[in-house]
Amino acid sequence: MVKTTVTAAVASALLAATAQAAVPQQNDVWYQDAQAALAAAKANPPITGKAKNVILFVGDGMSVGTITAARIYQGQQQGQTGEENRLGMESLPHVALAKTYNTDMQTPDSAGTATAMVTGVKTKAGVISVDDNVQRGFCSTAKGNEAKTLFEMAGEKGKALGLISTARLTHATPATTYAHSADRNWENDSKLPNIAKNQGCTDIASQFVDFDAGEGFQVAFGGGRREFIPADSVDPEGKKGKRKDGRNLIEAWQNRYPDGQYIFDKSGFDAIDPATTSRVFGLFESSHMKYEADRRESQDEPSLADMTSKAIDMLSRNKDGYVMMVEAGRIDHAHHAGNAARALEDTLAYDDAIKVALAKTNPEDTLIIVTADHAHTMVMNGYAERGNPILGLSRQKGRLNQDDFGKTYTTITYGNGPGAVKGERENLQEGQVRELDYKQQSLIKLGSETHSGEDVAIMARGPMAWLFQGAVEQNYIFHVINEATDLAD
Known part of the structure; x- marks a missing residue:
């Protein structure tokens, strides 16, 4: 009877083939990034000693x-x-x-x-x-x-x-x-x-x-x-x-x-x-x-x-x-x-x-x-495409998103604050909303926007x-x- 020896290289190849069959997306960059993050987390055990300093x-x-x-x-x-x-x-x-x-x-x-x-x-x-x-x-x-x-x-x-x-x-x-x-x-x-x-x-x-x-x-x-x-x-x-x-x-x-x-x-x-x-x-x-x-x-x-x-x-x-x-x-x-x-x-x-x-x-x-x-x-909303300027107008597939009234809007808005207006909402322009001093539109008009009760x-x-x-x-x-x-x- 002939005894078969499986080398480490062959075993590794077999495991890789099995993994490929079980997880076909393993070569995807997102999959690999997550695996790297997992490895980093496992290599970072909790520190249980006492602290000399606190910031x-x-x-x-x-x-x-x-x-x-x-x-x-x-x-x-x-x-x-x-x-x-x-x-x-x-x-x-x-x-x-x-x-x-x-x-x-x-x-x-x-x-x-x-x-x-x-x-x-x-x-x-x-x-x-x-x-x-x-x-x-x-x-x-x-x-x-x-x-x-x-x-x-x-x-x-x-x-x-x-x-x-x-x-x-x-x-x-x-x-x-x-x-x-x-x-x-x-x-x-x-x-x-x-x-x-x-x-x-x-x-x-x-x-x-x-x-x-x-x-x-x-x-x-x-x-x-x-x-x-x-x-x-x-x-x-x-x-x-x-x-x-x-x-x-x-x-x-x-x-x-x-x-x-x-x-x-x-x-x-x-x-x-x-x-x-x-x-x-x-x-x-x-x-x-x-x-x-x-x-x-x-x-x-x-x-x-x-x-x-x-x-x-x-x-x-x-x-x-x-x-x-x-x-x-x-x-x-x-x-x-x-x-x-x-x-x-x-x-x-x-x-x-x-x-x-x-x-x-x-x-x-x-x-x-x-x-x-x-x-x-402050909230982020409106189905903007990936990479859309975070302070800019909301876009998808190169076109400006619009509300049901045909008005443009920004990705960032506020629930309340000075950016609200009485009456019809303004149709916004890109140059306008990208200014440092621009106040984002809000739903409820208040002189000063309020805190929210969300967890931090x-x-x-x-x-x-x-x-x-x-x-x-x-x-x-x-x-x-x-x-x-x-x-x-």
């Missing part, structure tokens, strides 16, 4: 639809059809959905949602790092109902603290890191009612300067100079302050931290040496910082990526690690204006900052979380990032951070 990225108003549109927008800027593009944030391996409602609102606001992320409890809309027992606008209800933030906990554990926002540093999301307030609008003393002052409540800007957890914030970059200076004074750019108490809180910060550097423009930012500067406070605008499209044109402010890079370099010097929030605050503002072009530009600037953080940190010791506080009513994405990398699974309550984010750091112990 919480918050894209204010960055809905899942905003991510999709930004992905296509960036790809088309690079000469692709766009849909196949991948943003930096989309490389993070662990993904979940966050339910964003406030305890009293189906459609949430930034104060309540950001509070959930940094304190671990859900609360009402419009309040800053206080629990659900507080009534908005009533100072007396805040006393004893403050919710301790992960930044306070981190400071007490000796970690360095960082805060970056393209909005005012006293605005809702960044304010939750250091302030406790019954009303998000109490950004300076002139906004507090007399009864709140008499009951001992202080404004948010004052709370920033007085923040005393650990060593306070080693890095703080953003807008909002007007909240820190008196109404009868003028900042270096000729803008008046808002304070009525006569206090100059920038000077108060400088007196408290004589080793720190205060800066207000890009030249001052560029002069900061991360290797030697122990503390920096940057306020680059009277109110919010510029939209990315306008900042890029003027070149008079640092980008979100620039600020993130410098902050990481400074904070990394702390042997005990750091905790930082990075907020792209103006995605939200562009959506409120019904201006998708600027919202997408700011989303890409946010993604650039995320890519900097991914490149500068070690996934073994740094937990990076990318999320949003809430969504917006959570994407994460690093220690305990694998705990982001399924659809979770937004306050769960805090608990994953604590699991990775033991800050609350």
Whole structure:
């Protein structure tokens, strides 16, 4: 009897032939791309150790639809059809959905949602790092109902603290890191009612300067100079302050931290040496910082990526690690204006900052979380063909799509906002809708477009990032951070 030996090459050929018969599409590029993605995922096991550092990225108003549109927008800027593009944030391996409602609102606001992320409890809309027992606008209800933030906990554990926002540093999301307030609008003393002052409540800007957890914030970059200076004074750019108490809180910060550097423009930012500067406070605008499209044109402010890079370099010097929030605050503002072009530009600037953080940190010791506080009513619709300009008119097979009235329309629209009109809808032209200032058409006329109540994405990398699974309550984010750091112990 003759014994037959099957060589490895023959066996491989037989297996390939069998696979070809069972899966005839195996040579298709999409099939092969998916197989490669599967192999990469299998080679990326969860990281179960503890995190020395935490960076919480918050894209204010960055809905899942905003991510999709930004992905296509960036790809088309690079000469692709766009849909196949991948943003930096989309490389993070662990993904979940966050339910964003406030305890009293189906459609949430930034104060309540950001509070959930940094304190671990859900609360009402419009309040800053206080629990659900507080009534908005009533100072007396805040006393004893403050919710301790992960930044306070981190400071007490000796970690360095960082805060970056393209909005005012006293605005809702960044304010939750250091302030406790019954009303998000109490950004300076002139906004507090007399009864709140008499009951001992202080404004948010004052709370920033007085923040005393650990060593306070080693890095703080953003807008909002007007909240820190008196109404009868003028900042270096000729803008008046808002304070009525006569206090100059920038000077108060400088007196408290004589080793720190205060800066207000890009030249001052560029002069900061991360290797030697122990503390920096940057306020680059009277109110919010510029939209990315306008900042890029003027070149008079640092980008979100620039600020993130410098902050990481400074904070990394702390042997005990750091905790930082990075907020792209103006995605939200562009959506409120019904201006998708600027919202997408700011989303890409946010993604650039995320890519900097991914490149500068070690996934073994740094937990990076990318999320949003809430969504917006922007939608993509209308059966546009692949590669159709995401900000352009909807087309299919080279022809403009039309509604039942024979009118053209864009792929991106809003459920409500300033783009709605009374009466007949305008027939749109391509040049018109591709302008940076164009406000997309909307269904319901409102002076400012609203948030939506949709879930938002959570994407994460690093220690305990694998705990982001399924659809979770937004306050769960805090608990994953604590699991990775033991800050609350």
